[in-house]
Amino acid sequence: MTLGETEITRATSNTDKHPAVLIRTGGGNAPSLMGLRVLDRINAIRISRRLPPVDGIFPIASERQVKMLRGEANDPNRVLVDSRYAAIVDAYVASHGQFKKHIEIVATQSGDTKTHLMQRFGPNADMFDTVSIGSGETVTHSPKDIIGVLDAGSRYPGTD
Amino acid sequence: MASQLWQDLRQEQLHYDPSIQVSDTSLAKAIERMQEVERGYSRIFLSKVNSFSYLYIPLSAKTMEEKYKALGHQPASHLGVPIEYTPPMSPNTAAVPPKDDVTRPAMYVMFSGTGSGVAGTNALIPDLVAAGYDVYVSPSAMKFGDVSEANQRLVKVASDPNIIAHPLIIDGFARPGFGTIWDNENAGKGTNSPGHNPGDDHEMAVNAKTIAALEIGEVLAPGAIPPPEELRKSKVQIAFNAGRLKEEQLMEFGTKDGLGYIAEKVAQGPIGHSHGEVFLSEDQRATIRAEEEAVAPDVSQGSKVPFRGRYRHLDERTLGAMRSDPEDPPLTVLEYDPGMFAWGSPSAHDMVDAALSGNNNIQVTTVTSSLPESPSYPEVTYKSDLKSVPGEFDMVRMLHVGENLLEEEYEDLRNRLGEKVKEGGFFLETQRVYIPRAAEIGFQPPHHIAIYQKQGGTLVHYTDFPDGRYPKTQRELQNFHPGPERLYILDKSTTEPHKLVS
Numbered sequence: 108m109t110l111g112e113t114e115i116t117r118a119t120s121n122t123d124k125h126p127a128v129l130i131r132t133g134g135g136n137a138p139s140l141m142g143l144r145v146l147d148r149i150n151a152i153r154i155s156r157r158l159p160p161v162d163g164i165f166p167i168a169s170e171r172q173v174k175m176l177r178g179e180a181n182d183p184n185r186v187l188v189d190s191r192y193a194a195i196v197d198a199y200v201a202s203h204g205q206f207k208k209h210i211e212i213v214a215t216q217s218g219d220t221k222t223h224l225m226q227r228f229g230p231n232a233d234m235f236d237t238v239s240i241g242s243g244e245t246v247t248h249s250p251k252d253i254i255g256v257l258d259a260g261s262r263y264p265g266t267d
Numbered sequence: 268m269a270s271q272l273w274q275d276l277r278q279e280q281l282h283y284d285p286s287i288q289v290s291d292t293s294l295a296k297a298i299e300r301m302q303e304v305e306r307g308y309s310r311i312f313l314s315k316v317n318s319f320s321y322l323y324i325p326l327s328a329k330t331m332e333e334k335y336k337a338l339g340h341q342p343a344s345h346l347g348v349p350i351e352y353t354p355p356m357s358p359n360t361a362a363v364p365p366k367d368d369v370t371r372p373a374m375y376v377m378f379s380g381t382g383s384g385v386a387g388t389n390a391l392i393p394d395l396v397a398a399g400y401d402v403y404v405s406p407s408a409m410k411f412g413d414v415s416e417a418n419q420r421l422v423k424v425a426s427d428p429n430i431i432a433h434p435l436i437i438d439g440f441a442r443p444g445f446g447t448i449w450d451n452e453n454a455g456k457g458t459n460s461p462g463h464n465p466g467d468d469h470e471m472a473v474n475a476k477t478i479a480a481l482e483i484g485e486v487l488a489p490g491a492i493p494p495p496e497e498l499r500k501s502k503v504q505i506a507f508n509a510g511r512l513k514e515e516q517l518m519e520f521g522t523k524d525g526l527g528y529i530a531e532k533v534a535q536g537p538i539g540h541s542h543g544e545v546f547l548s549e550d551q552r553a554t555i556r557a558e559e560e561a562v563a564p565d566v567s568q569g570s571k572v573p574f575r576g577r578y579r580h581l582d583e584r585t586l587g588a589m590r591s592d593p594e595d596p597p598l599t600v601l602e603y604d605p606g607m608f609a610w611g612s613p614s615a616h617d618m619v620d621a622a623l624s625g626n627n628n629i630q631v632t633t634v635t636s637s638l639p640e641s642p643s644y645p646e647v648t649y650k651s652d653l654k655s656v657p658g659e660f661d662m663v664r665m666l667h668v669g670e671n672l673l674e675e676e677y678e679d680l681r682n683r684l685g686e687k688v689k690e691g692g693f694f695l696e697t698q699r700v701y702i703p704r705a706a707e708i709g710f711q712p713p714h715h716i717a718i719y720q721k722q723g724g725t726l727v728h729y730t731d732f733p734d735g736r737y738p739k740t741q742r743e744l745q746n747f748h749p750g751p752e753r754l755y756i757l758d759k760s761t762t763e764p765h766k767l768v769s
Binding site: 128135137140141143144145146147148149152153158161206207210211213214215217254255257258260261262263264265 | 269273289290292293294296297300301303304307308356358360446466467468469526527529530531533534536537538539
């Protein structure tokens with residue numbers, strides 16, 4: 108018997124080398140900023156534990172919000188924006204100021220939105236592209252990289 | 268919670284003008300959708316002072332101490348999801364005192380919300396000035412024309428968004444959204460508002476009730492402003508209450524930074540750890556720690572290292588299956604991660620400590636991802652201590668298999684070991700044990716990479732854990748320790764196994 112034929116069982120795996128957290132937001136700057144602050148602090152903690160920092164994936168497409176996050180982030184390279192994700196949830200976020208419309212959207216569009224979110228981030232979804240607001244480069248993630256979800260006042264369906 | 272707010276609106280809007288009412292059918296559906304979202308949370312963080320806090324503050328509570336105590340009775344869960352209460356969740360991290368040169372008692376007036384909200388806010392400014400206050404507004408309120416022409420000469424423009432924290436700013440005046448309330452709470456200032464406009468976000472109406480119940484603000488409706496003397500009195504009282512609320516929250520949480528507080532809590536769970544780690548509760552850790560201390564008081568620095576207190580469980584099922592096969596020797600080689608023992612906590616520090624205390628001439632393998640130019644604790648601490656040990660060390664890297672290795676590095680290590688093992692017909696096991704102050708209890712230092720020879724087709728080693736029980740104490744561990752003759756430590760440069768000299 109040699110080791111070559113021996114199955115190696117990893118009792119625990121610590122090799123999540125490309126972890127990401129999905130950030131869910133509502134209208135205005137505040138939810139994104141809240142998500143960012145929590146992400147930054149979590150990464151400080153992870154680094155102190157010598158774990159790789161996590162990427163935060165934000166549903167943001169507007170240059171104004173990108174600029175805001177870039178100015179506020181501890182490490183802009185850890186902040187990824189996903190315009191496809193932003194498009195899927197845009198109706199919920201944009202309607203925050205118009206209450207009647209907002210309620211209609213939540214009441215009527217949740218089913219479709221859920222489908223689209225699952226296609227993007229669900230367990231059977233493909234790899235997806237995001238853009239790092241630090242480097243400006245495309246960062247590709249697998250849905251399996253998502254180790255957690257932080258919700259800062261979103262009104263759209265979950266991906267569980 | 269949005270579902271709660273909308274539930275409340277369903278009742279309240281019956282009193283509204285039908286033309287601004289939201290369709291009840293839509294509301295009911297939207298509530299259902301939001302409840303689905305909320306049920307999906309694993310836990311909910313809610314600021315201690317939140318929209319519905321007013322429901323828990325009885326009229327009999329007069330002082331802030333009594334009111335704050337009543338907040339302790341807020342629900343522990345929502346739709347079955349546990350709620351953890353937090354300090355204000357303001358993302359505003361300004362810690363420096365505001366720069367604005369405020370010279371007289373003043374109010375900070377923020378414009379937000381709908382058109383009528385802006386008009387209501389404008390209507391108040393002359394009254395505030397008449398009551399003797401300077402009125403500050405944000406640059407954007409001037410820029411975007413929120414401040415009426417008539418009021419422009421009455422107000423001053425605040426250059427610092429943190430002006431609310433200025434000692435001479437008595438209170439804030441704003442639409443009572445939580446972004447503003449949190450900032451004001453942290454500054455120990457009240458939040459006054461122009462009153463709710465039924466077409467506006469219902470949350471504002473609910474928030475105002477909590478502000479009223481805590482007496483940290485009041486509704487100053489245009490045309491119903493109390494006379495200057497009375498207004499000043501109530502502002503002073505509100506500022507006092509808000510200051511007390513700030514104190515109460517600081518006393519409870521020890522921080523004003525709700526988002527940092529949440530991050531700390533989140534990081535206690537999977538997001539703060541490696542995949543597959545299981546962590547024990549505070550109570551469980553305390554029990555284990557007490558047991559450890561009873562056996563071998565840990566007076567080393569080990570009790571203070573960041574790794575201390577992190578516990579993991581071995582995959583019982585895997586190990587159980589391996590042991591329960593009496594016919595065949597186990598075919599699976601198990602790789603132990605650090606700190607696997609139910610009672611133990613991993614720490615490279617303790618490993619080195621134990622080895623050095625045992626006067627062992629050790630060669631330390633190179634495994635963790637720390638680099639000489641950016642050493643991280645505990646390596647950096649022990650680099651100097653190791654000077655007394657024969658041999659040259661560029662750095663000290665302890666085996667944290669899987670702890671924080673990059674996948675490639677880990678695989679490389681395992682492969683190199685694997686090759687070595689195959690050549691000699693050995694079995695490989697990577698393993699760590701935790702022995703604080705090993706020498707003091709007369710214990711042999713632990714090994715961290717060990718290679719065992721196959722003996723008649725049986726891996727004797729596994730019998731060291733009878734009945735699936737791991738050693739729970741150092742004394743139990745002594746019985747399991749294989750002894751120096753079977754212990755090898757890999758040389759960092761050659762990967763040749765060397766016998767440990769004890």
